[in-house]
Amino acid sequence: MKDSIAILDFGSQYAQLIARRIRESHVYCELFPWDAPAKKILDLQPKGFILSGGPASVYAPNAPQIPDYVLESGLPLLGICYGMQALTKALGGRVAPSEECEYGPAKLETVLPNPIIEKGWHKVWMSHGDRVEEPPVGFEVLARSDNSPAGVIGDTEKKYFGVQFHPEVHHTPDGSKFLQRFVIDVCGVSPDWTPESILVESVSQIRDQVGGGKVLAAVSGGVDSSVAVALVHRSIGDQLAAVFVDNGLLRQGEVHQVISTFNQELGIELVAVDSQAEFLSALTGITEPEEKRRVIGETFIRVFESKAVDLGGAEFLVQGTIYPDVVESQAADRSKVDRIKTHHNVGGLPEDMKFDLVEPLRYLFKDEVRAVGEALGFPREMVWRQPFPGPGLAVRCLGEVTEERLTSLRAADAILRAELEEAGLLIIKSREDGIQGTAQAFAVLLPVRSVGVMGDQRTYQEVVAIRAVTTEDFMTADWARLPHELLACIANRIVNEVQGVNRVVYDITSKPPATIEWE
Numbered sequence: 001m002k003d004s005i006a007i008l009d010f011g012s013q014y015a016q017l018i019a020r021r022i023r024e025s026h027v028y029c030e031l032f033p034w035d036a037p038a039k040k041i042l043d044l045q046p047k048g049f050i051l052s053g054g055p056a057s058v059y060a061p062n063a064p065q066i067p068d069y070v071l072e073s074g075l076p077l078l079g080i081c082y083g084m085q086a087l088t089k090a091l092g093g094r095v096a097p098s099e100e101c102e103y104g105p106a107k108l109e110t111v112l113p114n115p116i117i118e119k120g121w122h123k124v125w126m127s128h129g130d131r132v133e134e135p136p137v138g139f140e141v142l143a144r145s146d147n148s149p150a151g152v153i154g155d156t157e158k159k160y161f162g163v164q165f166h167p168e169v170h171h172t173p174d175g176s177k178f179l180q181r182f183v184i185d186v187c188g189v190s191p192d193w194t195p196e197s198i199l200v201e202s203v204s205q206i207r208d209q210v211g212g213g214k215v216l217a218a219v220s221g222g223v224d225s226s227v228a229v230a231l232v233h234r235s236i237g238d239q240l241a242a243v244f245v246d247n248g249l250l251r252q253g254e255v256h257q258v259i260s261t262f263n264q265e266l267g268i269e270l271v272a273v274d275s276q277a278e279f280l281s282a283l284t285g286i287t288e289p290e291e292k293r294r295v296i297g298e299t300f301i302r303v304f305e306s307k308a309v310d311l312g313g314a315e316f317l318v319q320g321t322i323y324p325d326v327v328e329s330q331a332a333d334r335s336k337v338d339r340i341k342t343h344h345n346v347g348g349l350p351e352d353m354k355f356d357l358v359e360p361l362r363y364l365f366k367d368e369v370r371a372v373g374e375a376l377g378f379p380r381e382m383v384w385r386q387p388f389p390g391p392g393l394a395v396r397c398l399g400e401v402t403e404e405r406l407t408s409l410r411a412a413d414a415i416l417r418a419e420l421e422e423a424g425l426l427i428i429k430s431r432e433d434g435i436q437g438t439a440q441a442f443a444v445l446l447p448v449r450s451v452g453v454m455g456d457q458r459t460y461q462e463v464v465a466i467r468a469v470t471t472e473d474f475m476t477a478d479w480a481r482l483p484h485e486l487l488a489c490i491a492n493r494i495v496n497e498v499q500g501v502n503r504v505v506y507d508i509t510s511k512p513p514a515t516i517e518w519e
């Protein structure tokens with residue numbers, strides 16, 4: 001059993017961030033709802049617990065409480081914000097509403113030497129109404145801020161700690177270090193959760209699951225399905241048949257790029273299926289975004305079903321489900337979240353397709369998937385490239401999706417990407433360099449015609465919108481402040497080189513209130 005930390009989520013907006021920060025320290029952790037069955041968590045044999053923040057007040061009726069098995073385990077504990085308050089209440093200390101709520105930056109000063117927070121002043125991020133007024137017996141105040149006299153408390157003998165601030169957000173610059181000290185120094189976890197160890201472990205798990213069985217996979221060209229398929233191939237070689245469905249909704253050069261990368265860099269033969277005509281005909285007359293997604297999902301299944309028959313039966317199917325999907329679906333089961341877009345349409349299989357799923361990325365965050373991709377030998381440009389939605393260009397071709405309009409959109413998008421690449425603004429992020437350039441940038445074709453003049457002639461053609469955003473997590477995003485000269489060059493090239501387009505606009509809305517994709 002590998003070393004791990006269990007994080008209990010008390011309803012925090014930042015719970016996933018806690019997990020990501022810990023994984024960045026090469027420590028494996030899993031996130032559970034605070035009231036998940038004890039067995040599920042104890043089966044992991046964690047070496048410590050982290051209790052997240054949450055919106056409730058500890059004395060409110062039905063407020064989440066620390067489950068008994070956590071305190072009975074005798075394992076080290078770190079409570080963050082609400083987690084600290086719940087710990088205080090459970091051990092007989094006192095929590096009360098503070099006179100002044102503390103939202104935003106604060107200065108934390110250490111009071112006593114301790115294993116988590118270095119001596120001195122630290123910039124931290126606070127977000128709380130209640131605060132600890134009286135730590136439980138055995139606890140000492142280790143650090144304080146103006147509005148939180150007990151900003152950090154701890155019982156060093158029991159290895160119980162509480163922090164009022166949020167170490168997981170990047171507004172707490174030393175936060176990752178604090179978390180790292182807790183998981184490595186206090187809990188004694190060895191930091192050996194590396195791309196190479198993930199690879200070795202996944203390969204052995206896949207072999208155990210699949211045995212001598214036959215496995216099918218569909219590659220979309222996206223990072224997740226590509227890495228999942230390559231991992232399975234590394235584990236079981238020719239027992240895997242991987243299909244690449246060309247749905248006609250991909251970007252310029254993408255089909256060739258995906259097939260040749262698999263073939264040349266990874267030695268995996270993809271069975272290419274040209275289904276462009278089928279998808280285009282299924283999309284005829286459809287303009288409503290969710291209907292486009294539904295039709296694409298359904299057509300994908302039909303194509304895949306018939307290919308599965310051609311390839312002979314298989315018992316297993318590979319899916320590129322990643323950890324945020326798992327966590328979010330756990331959370332969505334508990335609350336009625338308004339569905340803005342159905343993102344995961346390509347993967348819903350009909351009930352009568354009886355496959356066992358192989359999901360090698362089920363416990364990995366996107367950054368980890370990328371790092372494993374690199375360890376598997378994928379070129380860096382491929383694993384670190386920008387996300388592309390499953391329904392592809394269909395949700396960027398507003399109005400009806402026709403071959404002619406897709407051709408214009410593909411050409412405009414290729415110009416945008418080439419110019420951004422040239423300016424060094426296309427590749428989002430690398431682990432060492434932090435964030436650079438745009439996180440996602442693409443062209444959108446609008447079903448709106450406007451009047452223009454080209455070479456003394458009146459034109460009446462469609463509009464291309466450029467969308468370029470910066471974001472860390474794609475949940476919120478800001479529009480990228482691209483240089484005006486670059487925008488001018490992109491617009492100029494698009495109207496001159498792309499058929500059917502005589503105007504380019506730049507989208508300057510953030511998310512929220514807009515979303516990143518236009519549909």
Ligand code: XMP
Pocket residue numbers: 293341342343344345387388389390391440474511514515516517518519
């Ligand atoms: P939105 O538009 O919701 O997008 O702000 C957030 C991220 O999700 C991607 N996206 C999708 N991905 N299927 C996918 O696989 C979809 O239907 C879909 N819709 C949006 C989007 O590109 C962005 O990265």
